[in-house]
Each structure stands twice: as C-alpha cells, then as structure tokens.
Amino acid sequence: MPKNRAAATAPPRRAMRLAALGVLAALVLVGCTAPAPAPTPGEADDRPLVVTTFTVIADLVSEVGGDRVRVESITRVGAEIHGYEPTPGDLRRAQDAALIIDNGLNLEAWFEQFLENLDVPRVVASQGIEPIAIAGTTAPNPHAWMSPVAAESYVETIRAALTELDPQGAPVFASNAAAYTAELRALSAELTAAIEVVPESSRVLVTCEGAFSYLARDLGLDEQYIWPVNAEQQSTPQRIADTIRVVRDRDVPAVFCESTVSSDPMLQVAESTGARYAGELYVDSLSEPDGPVPSYLDLLRYDLALIIDGLTS
Structure with missing residues (x-):
C-alpha cells in the first residue's frame, strides 16, 4: 500500500496545492505568440529557409526571424531527438536550406553524418553556453535550452546568425530578439x-x-x-x-x-x-x-x- 504522506507540514499540502494551482493558472494563461503569417496561396515564398534539428530550436528561430525567414524542423513533433534516423526526405529538404541550426553539446548523435552530405552553412545554437556535466562524466548535458537563462544565449546566437544571413533584416532581428529576451527574463522570474x-x-x-x-x-x-x-x-x-x-x-x-x-x-x-x-x-x-x-x-x-x-x- 502507498505509505502515509499525511506528515504534519506547515502549511498543509492541500493549502499549498491550492496556492500552487493559482500560480499555475497565471503561468498557463500568459499569452501565446501568434505564428508568422503564411504567404498568400500561389505566391512564391522567396524568404531564406532555415532548417533546425528539432522543434524547440525552430520555435526560437521563428520568434527571432519573424516574417523574414521560413523555418522547418528536421524532426517532427513527438520525435526522440537523440537517436533520430534521418530520412532521404530530410536530406532533400535540408539541401534547399540557406542555414542549418543544431543544438550541439552532443545532443544530435546523427547530425554530423547528416551534415557530411550537405553544403549548407551551419550554426550551433548552444555556442557560448557553459555546460553542466552529466553526473559522473565530463560529457556535457545537452539540454541547456531547458533553462530560460541559458535560452537568452540561444536567442543571441540565432540573432547573429540570421543577421549574417540577411543583413537587411538586422533591425527586425534585433527588435524581435530584444522583445523575446525580455519575455524569457519575465518567465524566469515567474x-x-x-x-x-x-x-x-x-x-x-x-x-x-x-x-x-x-x-x-x-x-x-x-x-x-x-x-x-x-x-x-x-x-x-x-x-x-x-x-x-x-x-x-x-x-x-x-x-x-x-x-x-x-x-x-x-x-x-x-x-x-x-x-x-x-x-x-x-x-x-x-x-x-x-x-x-x-x-x-x-x-x-x-x-x-x-x-x-x-x-x-
């Protein structure tokens, strides 16, 4: 049987849970950002294509790039990123990219071999991050994006990469990055x-x-x-x-x-x-x-x- 967890704590767990639910409601209801508008059907989309290794980085790129870039993730929603096996279709899509952005820190075990078959500029989103070592090893834990504090570095790296790709978009990228960094700092405080x-x-x-x-x-x-x-x-x-x-x-x-x-x-x-x-x-x-x-x-x-x-x- 489950052990008795009704130990006397102050305040009681029920009261803490009610307080927590109030906090959680505020967190969940904080606004969601709308996606960038899609081109009109039939209209050619000549914006540069940025391909990322997974959906989290794709979202960060979309936030910084706004309407000036197209963004696609190699891995789909729900995919396990570490041991992913790229398909020929992934390779074909990536060949059309103006830029590929991966996480680095040994996250995407498949990516280096994937990149060998492409002649596309690459940026590592986690560059500049001071990694935490996996317990008992010297290998870096790759999940740095799970910290909104570390995510500020991701945003700056993405801003710089997009500015190099599209210099005319520099003011847009700088403005979007600054606004998103402010959101990250507010979220960190929350x-x-x-x-x-x-x-x-x-x-x-x-x-x-x-x-x-x-x-x-x-x-x-x-x-x-x-x-x-x-x-x-x-x-x-x-x-x-x-x-x-x-x-x-x-x-x-x-x-x-x-x-x-x-x-x-x-x-x-x-x-x-x-x-x-x-x-x-x-x-x-x-x-x-x-x-x-x-x-x-x-x-x-x-x-x-x-x-x-x-x-x-």
Whole structure:
C-alpha cells in the first residue's frame, strides 16, 4: 500500500496545492505568440529557409526571424531527438536550406553524418553556453535550452546568425530578439517565484532521463533520474533501485517522465514507493499547435505547472 504522506507540514499540502494551482493558472494563461503569417496561396515564398534539428530550436528561430525567414524542423513533433534516423526526405529538404541550426553539446548523435552530405552553412545554437556535466562524466548535458537563462544565449546566437544571413533584416532581428529576451527574463522570474510554494523537503525532481539539470539549477531543485542523457537502455535494476531509495529517503510525493521515452521504469518506481506518477514532461519536442506545448515558452510553463502540482499534492 502507498505509505502515509499525511506528515504534519506547515502549511498543509492541500493549502499549498491550492496556492500552487493559482500560480499555475497565471503561468498557463500568459499569452501565446501568434505564428508568422503564411504567404498568400500561389505566391512564391522567396524568404531564406532555415532548417533546425528539432522543434524547440525552430520555435526560437521563428520568434527571432519573424516574417523574414521560413523555418522547418528536421524532426517532427513527438520525435526522440537523440537517436533520430534521418530520412532521404530530410536530406532533400535540408539541401534547399540557406542555414542549418543544431543544438550541439552532443545532443544530435546523427547530425554530423547528416551534415557530411550537405553544403549548407551551419550554426550551433548552444555556442557560448557553459555546460553542466552529466553526473559522473565530463560529457556535457545537452539540454541547456531547458533553462530560460541559458535560452537568452540561444536567442543571441540565432540573432547573429540570421543577421549574417540577411543583413537587411538586422533591425527586425534585433527588435524581435530584444522583445523575446525580455519575455524569457519575465518567465524566469515567474518560475522562480512559483517554485516557492513547494516545501524545501519536497524539492526533488525525479525523472526518467537527466534532461532537467539546467532548469533544476535555476530553480534550486535536487535532481534524480533513472538514466543519464541518451541512454534509455541503461534503465538497469540498479538504477531503478537507486531512484526508489532516493524517493523513499526524501519522501518525494511525485515522479515524472519525459514525453519521448518509455515511462515503464518510472511507473515501477511509483509502484514501489507510493509516490504518484504525475505525468509526462516535455523536453525535446513541442506539441502540435492545438496541443499543450505549441511553443517553447508554453513548454516551460507547462512543465513547471506539472512539477508544482506533483510536488505539492
């Protein structure tokens, strides 16, 4: 049976959860940006094509580029980015690009070989980021975009790349980048304030993959995961046992998994500890426009809402 989590805490979990829900409603209702208008049907679109490796970077490029660029992502909504296998169609689309932007930090294991077949300029969006090492290694954790603070560097890199591609658009790119950076800073302040409703003892983020190191750092959360980056096959009994021990020792009320990987190992953790499986967090992919995370800012707000709801329930 699930263990009794009715330990006396002040304020009680129900009150904290109600407070959290108020914060979450404010986060989720903060405006969503409208997509750039499409060309009139039948009208030639001669804007430069920028191809990105996944949907999150595509959204950032769209925000900075506005109407002056076309943006396409190689990987589709819901795709697992680490071990993606490009198709001939991906290669054909990328051949028409004026610029390709990838994340770097060893995220896209397939990308270097993909790039060998293309004669297209490339920009690494994470350049300038000081990476956090994957626990127990010297390898960088590639998920730096999960920090709105680090995302400011992504935006500046994208602005500079688009300015080089389209010098006449420089004022537009500068204005869009400045406005979006202001949104990122406001969101960072929102997230920091929102996490205050979570009790200190519950500030442990337990996930399947170690994809939240940058966000956990920003929010002062301890991090526990079953496997590191790009290593779902390392979901061993020992790793699951280690996670179970942390959840029990810290009395963690809820655990999570990423949307693009199997949740089965985490469901085992939840069953063994009595913690609630609180749902899927988005990291590597946005959703369709009518889904829960159609933009990068929506993704961060959605994830924090789910995390706070889980840790205060």
